[in-house]
Amino acid sequence: MFNRSQVLRFLFVQAGWKSPATIDMVLVYRLPSPAAVTGSFLKKARRMKYLFAAVVLGSASLASQAALRSPAEAPAAIEHSESCRWDLRSGSDCRVEQSITILREAGRDKNGTQTLWYEPDDKLEVREAYTLQPDGRRINVATRDQQRGNAADDNGFNNYQFLKLAFPEVKVGSKLVLHLRRFSPVIKPFGLLAKRFVFDDDDLRYDRMSYEVSAGQQLFWRVNDPQQKLDAQADQNGRHLRIQLRAPLYLGITEAGDRLKLRNPLQFDVSTVADAREAERPAAQAIARLLAAPLPPLAQQAVRAASGQPWQQQVAQLLEDVNDRIRYMGDWRVSENGVIPFPLADIERRGFGDCKDMALTLTAMLRAVGLDASVAFVRSDWDNRPPLLVTWGYFNHAIVRLKVEGVSYWLDPTSKVNALGSTSILLQDRVAFVLGAEGAVQPETIPANPPPARFEEQVQDFTSLDGKRWRMSGSNVLHGQTVRELFEDELASNRSDADSSLVRDYFLFENMNLRSLKVERGTAQRLVSSPYTVTALATVGNVTRPLGPYRLADLRLLRPRIENLRDYYAQDGVSDYFLEVGGYSGVTRLHGVKPLLQAASCKVQSRWLDYAIAPVAVVDGIGLRYELQRKVNWVSGDELHSEDFRQMLDQLEECDAQAQLLLYR
Structure with a gap:
């Protein structure tokens, strides 16, 4: 359990929003921030040339377990039992007995030193x-090989204590034994106890797992267990619950990739509250009281400046004001402010705050100009499933729900740029809890982004200068989230770097290299509400390369990502695939060349995407028109292995090959 990677996620969270993403029974595994994940993904996936970007983002569906690695390949095996006594007056008293058996060298390296993360008040x-x-032989972990400390979480919801243990003389065959006792108080004002337990896709084989809890009041629980891997038994009054694995379990993923995770994991939740909305009510009541306070002076000044303008302009100005005045910083203080914002006046005086503080401030200012705004709690993650029962440890972000003429818009004040009508890929297509007046909690679904939110319309011309150097001139009309990401890049670095990345990502094909560039485009905005046109002029190399007596211009859009999926099949992958709804319409022309043959037309249609290539007449060369429409966000592992998808992939490869153009030297 207690190793450097994500393991059992023994999420014991009580009486408050105790975790940004995942709090383990005694530890929290550090995950990449959503911003880091999104940024690295999008830099490779922006252009539709990168349709099948970097890999598969989803994860093993338990329905596809036949493709998981054999349990005999596991590097380590864990046996874990946990017994807790819950009392709403004194908190939780848990005893944990655990052993990890090292089966391979990889398990030795990964588990020999274990870090236990736990709450500040525990x-x-x-x-x-x-x-x-x-x-x-039994070799104790020496006191000198145990280190305690504190570490702030980076997303604004908590900080943690840690205990690091270096086990001695670990080798294959060793068993690392750990017996713990943990006391956890109930943190007011929430007054509940709860636990999320998620089996993750990690390199541990679960040989035995047992969780038992007794309480002085009725317990409530839910499981996500489509294959009936768990056995849950409770007494007649529901005050004693025991959940255990029926048989050993190993979720070894065959394919590698940073964005692999279970989108439908084996999980159970236990709580002293039957309704997730009821659990959030104390936070909603506290936020309602904070919003009733008067606006502090600088916020009032911004509201006066925005008053009387069209609502879109008001939103843009107030978003920019909040983002400029309040520096985002995670709040790691031990207080109710792990889930409840600070008062408006305190936030303004300090000039920094976390997502809750920024969402509270923006909501108050939008209301002051007469708009219908509310704070909303949401999970920012690839996993967009709703909470089973426990929201503590599930929700990890606070945003703003703005409602205009019956339409909901979702704003993230921690982001330097927002786009009306769409959200970042880690916020779309999921439930949010909107916190209303007098403590009301209303679930509302943030819809999947519409196709225009990720769409490009491009025309580009490559003209040969001397056979080695080419002049590229082009224009691209970007929409929605594509524009937002470009502006985010510029604000995070500088315009020159953003322009260079823009030309490479949007205007160049694979293997082309950029030698000089000039970009013309408008000023970056904080609120994207309309298409955005970019024109570029560049000197480019490696547009063609020798191929026998000819030269080859390889203008395929999809080849690298088709190869990634071929690798996925070779590894018998089980992951789901994040395709993302959107599209691309483009014309590419080569001038100053003589084609051996004109390109042929082709078209691929499926329920996942449509793709077409057609020749474009060019007096002094050759040209292609591309049309790509992605119809779904996710392709499941079962769909990826279906005959229909495999046939579509073959057809895509054949069609994309029409963009390989042979030219006379």
């Missing part, structure tokens, strides 16, 4: 920690 006792060797 008390964690290590009763026993030792290495048990195959010959029966």
Whole structure:
């Protein structure tokens, strides 16, 4: 359980929004921030040339377990039992007994040093920690090899204590034994106890897992267990619950990739509250009281400046004001402010805050100009499933729901740029809890982004200068999230760097290199509400390359990503695939060349995407028109392995090959 990667996610979270993403029973595994994940993905996926970007973002569906690695390949195996006593007056008292058996060298490297993460107010006792060797020798973890400390979380919802243990003489066959006792108080004003337990796709084989809890009041639980891997038993009054695995479980993913995770994991939630909305009510009531306070002076000044303007302009100005005045910083103080914002006046005086503080401030200012705005809690993650029961540890972000003429717009004040009518890929297509007046909590679905939110309309011309150097001139009309990401890049770095990235990502094909450029485009805006045109003039190399007596211009859009999917099949992958609804319409022309043959037309149509290539007449060369429409956000692992999808992939490869153009030297 206690290793450097994401393992069992024993999420014991009580009486408050205790975790940004995942709090384990005694530890929290550090995950990349959503911004980091999104940024690295989008830099490779912007242009539709990168349709099948970097890999598969989803994860093993338990329905596809036949493709998981054999349990015999696991590098380590865990046995875990946990017994807790819950009391709404005193909190939780849990005893944990755990052992990890090292089966391979990889398991030794990964599990030999274990880091236990726990809450600031918790008390964690290590009763026993030792290495048990195959010959029966027991070697205790020395006190000098145990280190405690504090670490702030980076997303604004909590900080944690940690205990690091270096187990001695670990080798294949060793068993790392850990016995713990953990005391966790109920943190007011929430007054509940809850636990999320998610089995993750990690390199641990679960040979045994048992969780038992007793309480002085009725317990409520839900499971996501489509294959009935869990056995749950409760007494008649529902005050004692025992959940355990029916048989060993190993979720070893066959394919590699940073964006692989279970989108439909085996999970159970336990709580002293039956309704997730009811659990959030104390936070909603507290936020309602904070919004009733008067606006502080600088916020009032911004509201006066925005008053009387069209609502879109008001939103743009107030978003920019909040983002400029309030520096985003995670709040790691031990207080209710792990889930409840600070007062408006305190936020303005400090000039920094986390997502809750920024969402509260923007909501108050939007209301002051007469707009219908509310704070909303949401999960920012690739996993867009709604919470089972426990929201503590599920929600990890606060945003703003703006409603105009019956239409909901979702604004993230921690982002330097927002786009009306669409959201970032980690916020779309999921439930949010909107916190209304007098503590009302209303679930509302943030819709999937419409196709225009990720669409490009491009025309580009490549003219040969001397056979090695080419002049590229082009224009691209960007929409929605594509524009937002461009502006985010510019504001995070500078315009020159953003222009260079823009030309490489949007105007050049694979293997082309950029030698000089000039870009013309408008000023970056904080609120994207209309298409955005970019024109570019560049000197480019490696547009063609020798091929026998000819030269080859390889203008294929999809080849690298088709190859990635071929690798996925070769590894018998089980992941879901984030395709993302959107499209591309473009014309590419080569001038000053003589084609051996004109390109042929082709068309591929499926329920996942449509793709077409057609020749374009060019007096002094050759040209192509591309049309691409992606129809779904996710392609499941089962769909990827279906005969229909495989046939479509073959057809895509054949059609894309029409963009390989042979030219006379």
